[in-house]
Amino acid sequence: MRQPRFGEFSTRDLQGRGKYTQVPTAHFTRVLRIGLTEPRERLLALWLILPSFVAIALLSLSPLVDSLWLSLHDVDLAVLASQPYVGLRNYTTAVTDPEFWGTLGRTIYFTGVSVGLELLIGLVGAVLLNEEFRGRSVIRSLLLVPWAMLTLSTALMWFWIYNPTYGILNGLLLRLGLLDTPRVWLSDPFWAMQAVVLADVWKMTPFMTLLLLAGLQPIPQELYEAAVVDGATRWRTLRHIIIPLLKPMMLVAVVFRTLQAFKVFDMVYVLTAGGPADTTNVLALYTYRQVFRYLHVGYGSALSWLMASITLILVVAYMRLLRGTTEV
Amino acid sequence: MRRRQMVVLLGAVLAGDRLTLAASSAITSRLRILVGTGDYESAARPFFAQFEGQTGTKVTLDLVPYEGRFNKIIAAGASNVPTFDIVRADVIWIPQFVQAGWLEDLTGKLPKSFLTQITKSALDAVTLKRRVYGVPAFTSAKYFYYNERMLRDAGLTRPPRTLEEFRAHAKKLTSGSGGTKVWGTVMSWVKDEALLVDWVILAFAHANTRLFDDSGAPTFNTGGGLAALEYMVKLLREDKVVDPQSLSIHEDEVEKVFLAGKAAMIFNWEGTEVASRDPKQSQIGGQVRVGLIPAQPPVVSSTVLGPEYYCVMRSSPNKDRALEWIRFMTTATVQRAIFQRGGFFPIYDGMYKDPQLRKEIPDFEMYGEQLQYAHNRPTVVRYAEISDAIQIELHEALLGRKIPKQALDDATAKVRRILHT
Numbered sequence: 134m135r136q137p138r139f140g141e142f143s144t145r146d147l148q149g150r151g152k153y154t155q156v157p158t159a160h161f162t163r164v165l166r167i168g169l170t171e172p173r174e175r176l177l178a179l180w181l182i183l184p185s186f187v188a189i190a191l192l193s194l195s196p197l198v199d200s201l202w203l204s205l206h207d208v209d210l211a212v213l214a215s216q217p218y219v220g221l222r223n224y225t226t227a228v229t230d231p232e233f234w235g236t237l238g239r240t241i242y243f244t245g246v247s248v249g250l251e252l253l254i255g256l257v258g259a260v261l262l263n264e265e266f267r268g269r270s271v272i273r274s275l276l277l278v279p280w281a282m283l284t285l286s287t288a289l290m291w292f293w294i295y296n297p298t299y300g301i302l303n304g305l306l307l308r309l310g311l312l313d314t315p316r317v318w319l320s321d322p323f324w325a326m327q328a329v330v331l332a333d334v335w336k337m338t339p340f341m342t343l344l345l346l347a348g349l350q351p352i353p354q355e356l357y358e359a360a361v362v363d364g365a366t367r368w369r370t371l372r373h374i375i376i377p378l379l380k381p382m383m384l385v386a387v388v389f390r391t392l393q394a395f396k397v398f399d400m401v402y403v404l405t406a407g408g409p410a411d412t413t414n415v416l417a418l419y420t421y422r423q424v425f426r427y428l429h430v431g432y433g434s435a436l437s438w439l440m441a442s443i444t445l446i447l448v449v450a451y452m453r454l455l456r457g458t459t460e461v
Numbered sequence: 462m463r464r465r466q467m468v469v470l471l472g473a474v475l476a477g478d479r480l481t482l483a484a485s486s487a488i489t490s491r492l493r494i495l496v497g498t499g500d501y502e503s504a505a506r507p508f509f510a511q512f513e514g515q516t517g518t519k520v521t522l523d524l525v526p527y528e529g530r531f532n533k534i535i536a537a538g539a540s541n542v543p544t545f546d547i548v549r550a551d552v553i554w555i556p557q558f559v560q561a562g563w564l565e566d567l568t569g570k571l572p573k574s575f576l577t578q579i580t581k582s583a584l585d586a587v588t589l590k591r592r593v594y595g596v597p598a599f600t601s602a603k604y605f606y607y608n609e610r611m612l613r614d615a616g617l618t619r620p621p622r623t624l625e626e627f628r629a630h631a632k633k634l635t636s637g638s639g640g641t642k643v644w645g646t647v648m649s650w651v652k653d654e655a656l657l658v659d660w661v662i663l664a665f666a667h668a669n670t671r672l673f674d675d676s677g678a679p680t681f682n683t684g685g686g687l688a689a690l691e692y693m694v695k696l697l698r699e700d701k702v703v704d705p706q707s708l709s710i711h712e713d714e715v716e717k718v719f720l721a722g723k724a725a726m727i728f729n730w731e732g733t734e735v736a737s738r739d740p741k742q743s744q745i746g747g748q749v750r751v752g753l754i755p756a757q758p759p760v761v762s763s764t765v766l767g768p769e770y771y772c773v774m775r776s777s778p779n780k781d782r783a784l785e786w787i788r789f790m791t792t793a794t795v796q797r798a799i800f801q802r803g804g805f806f807p808i809y810d811g812m813y814k815d816p817q818l819r820k821e822i823p824d825f826e827m828y829g830e831q832l833q834y835a836h837n838r839p840t841v842v843r844y845a846e847i848s849d850a851i852q853i854e855l856h857e858a859l860l861g862r863k864i865p866k867q868a869l870d871d872a873t874a875k876v877r878r879i880l881h882t
Contacts, residue, residue, distance in 0.1 A: 210535055211557055211843060297706045298642075298723060307639070314639070320708035322860060408652030409708050410856035425532060427846040 203434035210428035223435035233436070235411065236419040237443075243326065243415060244394040247333045248387060254334065255341030255386070260375065262342065263349045273346075280339040288403035291332035295319055295404075322412040325405050329413055333400055337393070341386050348382025349375070381455065388451040395444055416440055490782050491519045495533055495548040497769070498524045501599065504803025505790065512789050518782055527551070537774065538563030546777040547786060549598055549769050552586045553654075553848070556840045558772070564594045565773040570784055571596070575791075578809045582835035587770055589840060595770030596787050599796075599805035602764045602835055603662060604828060605755070606733045610748040611643070611725040620726075620752040624666060624692060627726070627755040631702035634725040645702035647724040649712045650693070652856045657838065657848050658765045659728060660855055663689035665836045666756035666763035673839050679876040681851070682869035688757075690858055690865040698861055708859060720745060728754060730767065731806050731828065751824035753831055762834040768808075843879050850875040 204223055206216045227233045262273055279287065294300050295318040306312040318328045352375070360370045376383075398417040401407065407414035407422075420440060424433030496502055502524060513520050523545065525533055531554055537544035538561055550558065558564050568591070576584060576593065580600055587595040607620045615634050621627040631645025649655035663685075664670050670685025681687075697703045704724055707715075712729050719727045720736060720743040727733070736742045737749035753762040771790065773783045789795065796807040800818070806828065812818060813829020822828075841847055854872035857863040863871070 210539055211561065298640075298704075298718065298721075315642075317705040317709065320705055322862070325709075405709065406651065406653055408856055409860055410652065410862065411853050422849065425528075426849070427843065428535065 200434045200437060203431050204438050206431050208429075208431035208434075210430055216431075219431070223432045224439065226432060227435055227439055232411075232419070233416075233439075236414050236416045239326065239412075239414065240395060240397070240416040243330060243333075243397055244391055246330050247337070247394050247397075248390045250330070250334045251338045251341045251390060252383065252387060254338045255345050256376075256379075256383070258338065258342040259345035259349055260371065262346055276339045276342060278339075279336050280343075282336065284336065284399045285403060287332060287336045288400050291328070291335070292319075292404055295328055319405055320409050322409055325409055325413050329397075329401055329404050332404060333394070333397065336400075337390060341390060344386040344389070345379060345382060348379045348386075352378050384451065384455045388448070388455070391447055391451070392444060395447070396440075490517075490779055491521065492546045492779055492782055492786055493521045493523065493544065494786070495523045495525060495530060495537075495545045497530060497549060498526050500803045501769075501799070501805055504799045504805060505795075508790060508795050508798070512786055515789075516782075516785065518786070520786070534558065534563070537776070541776050543774070543776040543778055545774050546779045546783040548772055548774060550595065550772050551769055552767060553838060553844045555587050555594060555770065555772065556589060556844060557842050559589050559594050560842045563775055565775045565777070565780060566592045567594060567596070567773065567784070568592045571788075575788070578811060580808060580810050580832050580835070582832065582837065583766055583768055583808060586766055586768075586837040586840065587772075595772040596791055597768040597808045598771050598790065599768055599799065600808050600832065601730055601767040601769075601806065602828075602832055603658060603728050603730055603754070603767070604733075604764065604831055605726070605728060605752045606719065606737075606749055607726045607752060608719070608722070608745055608748050609750045610745070611722075615725075620750070621755045622753070624663075624755050624757045628696065628700060628702070631696065631726065632700055635702045643722070644704040644718075644724040645700075646696070646726045647704035647710075647715050647718045648707040648728065649710060649715045650697075650703075650707045650855075650859060651709050651711055652852050653711065654848060654852075655711050656852050656855055658767065660686075660689050660693065660851075661765050661836065661838055662728065662754060662763050663692055665765075665834075666754060666760055667692070668757070668760065673841065677841065677880060679873045679880075682866070682873045687865060687869055690855060690869060693855075694858055694861075694865055697859055708856065719749075732804055734822070734824065735804055751827045751831075753827070753834070756834075762831065764831050764835050766832075766835045766837055841880070846879050847876050850879060 205218060205220060207219045207222070208216045258276070262269065262276070282290075294302050297303055297315040297317045300318075302318070303312065303315040307315065316324065318324045356374055356378075357370065360374055365373070396417050397415055398421065401413055401415055401418055402421075405413040407418050416436070417440070420433055420436040423429045423436060502522075509520050509522065512518065523533070530549070531551070534545075534548050534550060534554070537548070538558060555564070571593070579597065583597045583600055584593065587593060587597075605620070611634055612618075612620065612630070615630075617630055617633060621630045627646075634645040635643065637643050648659055650659065661672070664672065664681070665685060667688040668685040670681075672679070672681040672686055674680050697705070697707070704718060706718075710718075715724075715727055716729055716733050716736060718724050719729075719733065722745050734749050734751055738746050740746055743749075754764055756762050771787045773780055773787070777783055791808060793807075793809060793812065796809065797812065797815075797818070799805050800807050800812075801821070807813075810829060810832070813826055813832070815825075819825045838844070839847070851872045854863070854868040854875070857871075858865045858868035
């Protein structure tokens with residue numbers, strides 16, 4: 134018999150549950166059908182959703198439409214003479230500007246390395262926290278602390294950790310003999326980006342761990358026991374049981390984190406402000422500067438739409454991958 | 462009983478109404494002013510209230526942090542709605558606001574006798590095409606601070622006066638290693654405005670230079686601009702007398718390093734000497750002195766101004782009353798009181814010779830003397846964008862990824878693109 138994938142029930146599991154699963158579905162379908170066919174009910178439903186619709190239209194759709202309009206016009210608040218329609222010029226300016234590609238490259242690097250490390254460390258953490266040991270619940274609670282902290286506070290904390298004179302990182306590495314002289318992490322073009330990545334990994338790994346831990350919970354204990362009986366090592370258990378069953382949840386976690394990491398702004402803004410030189414300037418910071426510092430509102434809006442489009446492509450790609458892992 | 466209660470209630474309502482009417486009749490006009498959220502507001506707050514009491518003008522303050530204030534002024538100006546009568550603006554924003562036509566031209570509306578008393582360079586910064594667009598709320602500039610004891614211990618009898626002396630002093634003062642390392646100097650050379658300010662100071666310290674020509678085209682890749690960057694690179698990479706964290710820190714952190722006794726000489730805004738006397742902040746109490754920023758002879762010294770200005774919005778319906786408020790906040794009495802309460806330096810040259818103030822602040826006259834050598838950052842419309850473009854290239858040279866000439870040539874090309882010149 135084919136082993137059920139994670140998230141599926143075996144035929145035996147479903148026995149005796151059909152009634153439970155079927156009745157509510159049928160019930161709700163009937164209620165919905167009645168609701169949609171009765172004119173009075175239908176009108177009431179429309180009235181009930183109207184406030185939400187208006188709120189969404191005002192708060193989400195209207196700025197979206199407005200920013201699209203702005204992206205197609207030459208809107209520059211420093212020069213208020215006119216706002217001529219320029220078609221796709223703002224978009225072509227962006228995609229032909231090496232600075233845009235530079236910031237995009239750095240954003241992709243930051244996203245890839247951060248999310249990769251978070252997934253790796255998060256997986257190890259989740260597997261460990263899934264084991265029974267004393268103080269497990271305390272550690273699970275403490276794990277939330279970095280994630281619950283404001284990004285601004287985290288960035289400021291890491292700013293001091295990286296301080297070459299007083300920072301704990303240099304202190305530790307010097308004591309361990311891994312450094313001869315204090316390193317100026319945030320002034321070094323290579324290390325500055327790694328420093329931002331590390332701060333982000335510290336903050337966001339707990340989120341990844343918790344998601345993966347939630348994914349580990351439903352894996353039946355019997356599978357682990359069977360693996361032990363078959364003489365599987367821990368590595369083989371991880372490779373052949375845990376990772377395949379955790380794959381859908383891993384993908385969900387990676388989707389969440391990729392979308393967040395792609396928009397990284399505050400961590401970079403506080404830690405390096407895009408420097409040294411331009412080596413940590415990421416897409417969100419570049420867009421922010423175009424709009425709020427240089428007042429190129431039209432160009433900045435086009436950058437926002439480009440950023441949103443890239444994010445959308447990522448989402449679609451992930452959704453396809455996700456579908457691939459959950460299809461029977 | 463109920464009827465009696467009703468009469469009392471009606472009477473109370475009418476009396477309240479009369480009181481409200483009386484109160485509102487005492488208010489002759491209203492002013493809405495956009496200010497910051499820092500120590501200046503705390504020091505100046507009693508005078509806001511005093512103005513209300515004296516004139517009957519109701520003053521409503523909008524307390525907004527630095528970055529937010531820029532955006533608020535943009536929104537108010539662009540919409541042309543009379544949101545604010547007066548705004549407090551950073552010197553670097555003003556050319557852009559003037560170009561957009563949002564600020565009232567104050568030329569001829571303020572007496573000449575009043576304007577001539579203000580530090581000339583501070584007024585020059587807001588004088589565009591001979592028209593005055595603001596009045597400084599306080600004076601701010603970068604000064605040279607040194608640790609007198611460290612200099613003495615190193616056998617140095619006086620602070621450096623020339624840039625070559627500064628290099629030589631810094632070499633002598635750099636000593637130790639690891640946790641006991643002391644640097645000749647530490648600078649705020651993070652890729653931010655602080656870096657640009659120091660570069661401009663050193664550009665003018667090298668020569669009476671011009672960063673932009675009369676047509677507004679950039680010329681900073683030659684003369685003082687280039688000499689300044691070459692000098693900075695020498696200090697940092699060749700002499701190794703600048704704390705390398707300088708490339709990632711602002712003035713606040715520079716002050717902390719200096720007050721911890723980890724660096725001997727710094728450039729910083731006013732306030733460092735006062736902070737050095739506070740044992741909670743400083744380990745070098747009584748050792749800090751103020752001198753003129755060194756320069757290359759025949760230039761005596763150089764500094765850059767960074768004050769904020771009170772400007773009247775062109776859309777304001779209360780311009781006369783707004784000017785009255787500005788005059789009140791810039792009277793010698795109020796300026797002196799704000800200086801004593803919050804350490805914000807007065808805008809009048811004459812006050813730096815005041816015997817009472819000289820008693821309160823050591824080297825007070827030196828601050829006044831430094832202002833005589835003050836310069837302004839380029840008064841260009843797209844200042845923020847131009848400044849960022851130059852900062853990146855300055856950093857490229859400081860990191861050793863480009864030679865100074867190449868970095869400034871690249872910066873010039875970027876600025877030309879921004880200005881379409």
